[in-house]
Amino acid sequence: MMFAVAAAALLVTMLLALLRAYVGPTLYDRILAVNTFGTKTVLMIAVLGFLMGRPDFLDIALVYALINFIGTIAVLKFFRYGDLGRAGEGDS
């Protein structure tokens, strides 16, 4: 029951983040909203893992946290430096 309440709260926050991603005037609002959505997805996977009695969901949550971070940093690097580093050139 308590996990259902936690999952509901996470769902509300995810919807708010999606709303900001839709409305967000600038590009960076959308990146922020997607990053927040990703972090909440990590928590949602963990809570659902406990809700359904599947402790192996935590590995999925951990991997999702890794991927979410790398995705956010890649998008930011692309928009900050124009590209993700030209081939054959050191990561100056």
Next chain:
Amino acid sequence: MGVVLDGLSWALLLAGSFFVITGGVGLLRFPDVYSRMHAAGMTDTLGAALFIAGLAVQGGFTLITVKLLMILLFIFFTSPTATYALANAVWSSGVRPKRRDGTACEAIDRSDEPSKS
């Protein structure tokens, strides 16, 4: 003993839910990117910490709690880093934080400060 633990995880999960929802509302209602980043970034980390603590209490001293603490440790390091990278990208794209009266505050020029050397 079970009731105390359940009550503790109830409290932690409810506190986490509260902070997560305030972060979501802050993400929507704040005027410009920087204040939204402030709201979302902070409650990301705090909400995650409370949620994972609440789940860890349910997990007890097992491998589950170790995995939960790994997730928490990772979120503690990466959530602020991602927010910093976002702020760096926003600042370098030329957007400046807005003051209450709507004027954007210019970059801080340090020419008039007494030099510290």
